[in-house]
Amino acid sequence: MWIMPDFDSSLQWIADQLPRMRTLVERWSNINSGSCHRPGLAAMTDELDHAFSQLNAQTARIDLPPFPTITDDGQTVRQPSGQALSVHHESAGPTRVLLNIHMDTVYGPDQPFQTVREIDADTINGPGVADAKGGLAIILVALEALQRSDVADQLTWEVLINPDEEIGSPGSIDLLRQAAARNDLGLLYEPSISPDGLFAAARKGSGNFTVVVCGQAAHAGRAFHDGRSAIVALADLVQSVHALNGQFDGATINVGQIHGGTAINTVPDRAVCRINIRITDQAHAPELEQHLRALTSRINQRDGLTAELHGSFHCPPKPMSDAALQLFGHLRACGDALGQTVEWADTGGVCDGNKLAAWGLPNIDTLGPRGGAIHSDREFLILPSLVGRAQLSALFLMKLASGQLKWMSPSDQSMHPKSIAQ
Numbered sequence: 078m079w080i081m082p083d084f085d086s087s088l089q090w091i092a093d094q095l096p097r098m099r100t101l102v103e104r105w106s107n108i109n110s111g112s113c114h115r116p117g118l119a120a121m122t123d124e125l126d127h128a129f130s131q132l133n134a135q136t137a138r139i140d141l142p143p144f145p146t147i148t149d150d151g152q153t154v155r156q157p158s159g160q161a162l163s164v165h166h167e168s169a170g171p172t173r174v175l176l177n178i179h180m181d182t183v184y185g186p187d188q189p190f191q192t193v194r195e196i197d198a199d200t201i202n203g204p205g206v207a208d209a210k211g212g213l214a215i216i217l218v219a220l221e222a223l224q225r226s227d228v229a230d231q232l233t234w235e236v237l238i239n240p241d242e243e244i245g246s247p248g249s250i251d252l253l254r255q256a257a258a259r260n261d262l263g264l265l266y267e268p269s270i271s272p273d274g275l276f277a278a279a280r281k282g283s284g285n286f287t288v289v290v291c292g293q294a295a296h297a298g299r300a301f302h303d304g305r306s307a308i309v310a311l312a313d314l315v316q317s318v319h320a321l322n323g324q325f326d327g328a329t330i331n332v333g334q335i336h337g338g339t340a341i342n343t344v345p346d347r348a349v350c351r352i353n354i355r356i357t358d359q360a361h362a363p364e365l366e367q368h369l370r371a372l373t374s375r376i377n378q379r380d381g382l383t384a385e386l387h388g389s390f391h392c393p394p395k396p397m398s399d400a401a402l403q404l405f406g407h408l409r410a411c412g413d414a415l416g417q418t419v420e421w422a423d424t425g426g427v428c429d430g431n432k433l434a435a436w437g438l439p440n441i442d443t444l445g446p447r448g449g450a451i452h453s454d455r456e457f458l459i460l461p462s463l464v465g466r467a468q469l470s471a472l473f474l475m476k477l478a479s480g481q482l483k484w485m486s487p488s489d490q491s492m493h494p495k496s497i498a499q
């Protein structure tokens with residue numbers, strides 16, 4: 078491999094970092110940082126603050142506002158957020174890059190899946206190894222490599238690590254919006270969408286909704302007919318919601334959780350369901366929301382029952398834009414130089430890349446490691462990909478810093494004739 082002498086030595090240095098990257102990923106994955114587990118998120122923030130403080134950059138912990146959430150028994154409460162971590166390096170270079178990934182995982186502290194184990198010499202299994210603690214290690218090492226090169230001071234970059242992506246980034250949304258506004262392009266470190274390393278191209282949009290039904294409690298034996306069952310009313314609604322599948326092109330409607338009742342001999346006065354909707358066409362969002370509203374109000378017409386709909390479409394679809402295609406072209410050129418294949422495909426998953434793109438920040442959002450079975454206790458990470466992916470990012474950043482890769486969003490090209498996109 079010969080790319081440029083200076084780049085080459087930084088890339089070679091990354092090749093030697095695998096044992097250290099593995100140690101970091103295992104250490105971080107053994108810390109439970111479920112999205113609602115504040116002590117674990119605080120411990121992760123300490124770890125990341127320490128690791129990223131070694132860079133020539135300014136590090137800051139940012140308090141995030143609490144956000145409303147509906148509990149399993151239907152109460153609206155304000156949930157405290159963890160902290161975000163920002164790492165920032167300013168230079169005179171013309172391009173500003175955002176590197177973003179989350180520190181939270183979908184695994185709470187009460188779940189059995191808590192620790193990392195080796196599957197074979199090249200593969201580990203553990204909570205968050207791929208999504209997204211491997212990505213955190215890749216960002217760190219790619220930036221270290223950039224800083225070892227001669228072009229370190231020719232690129233302005235910031236790392237934003239948020240604690241709530243897995244629940245839709247309710248506390249960090251303003252931070253993300255501000256970061257989208259002040260940067261030119263985004264690199265996000267979600268894992269690849271397939272074990273062989275496919276990147277995400279277009280992504281669906283997503284909405285989360287909660288329906289809370291209140292009825293009338295009564296003794297199941299003495300006063301059954303005085304009761305009004307929230308569970309029965311909710312069950313009717315669930316059937317109707319599920320029947321919306323197939324009515325909107327590219328949309329899926331999943332009733333993912335249901336809670337209700339207190340004791341088997343009590344007519345249940347409370348039932349709650351949570352619904353996730355995925356759409357390819359943003360135009361379907363208001364129509365689908367209207368259906369949910371109509372089905373909810375149908376319960377309100379029944380004697381002794383009330384229902385409320387909460388939630389929204391929080392994440393717009395991410396279509397493959399001209400700007401994203403241009404970014405992928407640059408990434409593929411870096412992959413070619415490294416002997417890596419860069420291919421992409423559409424996916425139904427969503428991430429913060431959806432929001433950033435909707436706010437005008439072109440981004441590639443799956444620069445994290447190769448792995449799979451994320452959001453399950455089979456989640457795995459392919460260890461050598463930590464090195465390959467860090468090299469890919471480092472080369473991209475070094476080329477951007479050196480001016481070999483000139484970037485501007487296609488929408489800006491007419492306004493900034495000084496730069497010419499390759």
Ligand SMILES: [Zn+2]
Pocket residue numbers: 179208209242267268428
């Ligand atoms: Zn993720």
